[in-house]
Amino acid sequence: MILRRALTLHILVALVHGGVASATPVFNPANGHHYELIEDAVQWTDARALAEARTHNGSPGYLATLTSFAENQFVIDALGRTTPGFAWIGGSDADAEGAWRWVTGPEAGIRFSQERTPVAPFNFAPWGVREPNNFGAGEHFAGVQLGPATFDQTQQGQWGDASGTLNFIGYLVEYGAAPVGDYNGSGQVDQGDLDLVLQHWGAPGDPLPIGWVQYVPGAAVEQSDLDSVLGNWGETAVPTLRGATSVPEPLAGVALMLAWYLAFTRSVRTRVGSARFRG
Numbered sequence: 001m002i003l004r005r006a007l008t009l010h011i012l013v014a015l016v017h018g019g020v021a022s023a024t025p026v027f028n029p030a031n032g033h034h035y036e037l038i039e040d041a042v043q044w045t046d047a048r049a050l051a052e053a054r055t056h057n058g059s060p061g062y063l064a065t066l067t068s069f070a071e072n073q074f075v076i077d078a079l080g081r082t083t084p085g086f087a088w089i090g091g092s093d094a095d096a097e098g099a100w101r102w103v104t105g106p107e108a109g110i111r112f113s114q115e116r117t118p119v120a121p122f123n124f125a126p127w128g129v130r131e132p133n134n135f136g137a138g139e140h141f142a143g144v145q146l147g148p149a150t151f152d153q154t155q156q157g158q159w160g161d162a163s164g165t166l167n168f169i170g171y172l173v174e175y176g177a178a179p180v181g182d183y184n185g186s187g188q189v190d191q192g193d194l195d196l197v198l199q200h201w202g203a204p205g206d207p208l209p210i211g212w213v214q215y216v217p218g219a220a221v222e223q224s225d226l227d228s229v230l231g232n233w234g235e236t237a238v239p240t241l242r243g244a245t246s247v248p249e250p251l252a253g254v255a256l257m258l259a260w261y262l263a264f265t266r267s268v269r270t271r272v273g274s275a276r277f278r279g
């Protein structure tokens with residue numbers, strides 16, 4: 001009985017903490033991702049955990065990573081509010097003051113801003129005029145201003161930094177439906193991705209379109225990337241079409257031979273120890 005009561009309480013807490021979600025996650029056809037605003041006034045660390053506990057169409061959520069003007073604007077257009085206020089996103093400079101990185105989602109670990117200056121590869125960080133100001137005892141977490149008016153000198157769509165103990169109006173969750181291996185961002189793993197992997201073989205992964213690429217930052221384009229393309233051949237970012245995962249038979253044969261050839265030549269190069277072939 002005690003256990004049952006405890007369980008009921010647990011479920012109630014979970015329900016309360018679920019917050020108020022936007023009606024349904026909105027779909028961004030430009031990248032195949034879904035977004036939703038959870039109006040639950042929580043601290044950033046809790047928001048991060050709650051976002052990662054959510055799923056949509058089988059895709060795990062994460063605090064949104066707004067890596068381009070287009071993505072930021074889509075969120076404002078789709079989830080903007082009638083009153084000003086900030087929602088948490090996945091940016092933080094908690095590890096090193098002023099070095100702002102995405103710490104959630106596929107872009108986790110990639111720096112996007114130094115102080116208030118956007119840096120490559122995204123070159124996008126629309127801070128409010130006074131932000132990030134690391135106010136008071138320090139502010140290490142980013143939020144986007146969703147309201148129409150200027151709030152704390154930050155306009156709609158602009159970002160501010162805030163303390164981890166501050167409760168924002170809620171948090172923005174992103175669900176990335178892009179399958180691993182969709183390196184050119186077409187929404188499907190196919191010939192275009194295979195071509196990209198072969199063109200960049202051995203080179204640093206960074207020239208590939210980041211945001212879609214699920215590689216370890218700084219790593220070379222290599223066997224694991226080829227495996228992703230072959231393993232997810234035919235996978236598409238559009239959830240209703242997901243499941244078409246099998247590799248067409250003739251292609252599978254060619255692809256496997258190619259994979260074997262590349263692995264073989266690489267092992268030869270490794271054995272020869274010629275550093276000039278390495279990326």
Ligand SMILES: [Ca+2]
Pocket residue numbers: 064065066067071174
């Ligand atoms: Ca994103």
Ligand SMILES: [Ca+2]
Pocket residue numbers: 093094097098134138139140141161
């Ligand atoms: Ca800071």
Ligand SMILES: [Ca+2]
Pocket residue numbers: 131132133134135139160161162
């Ligand atoms: Ca601030």
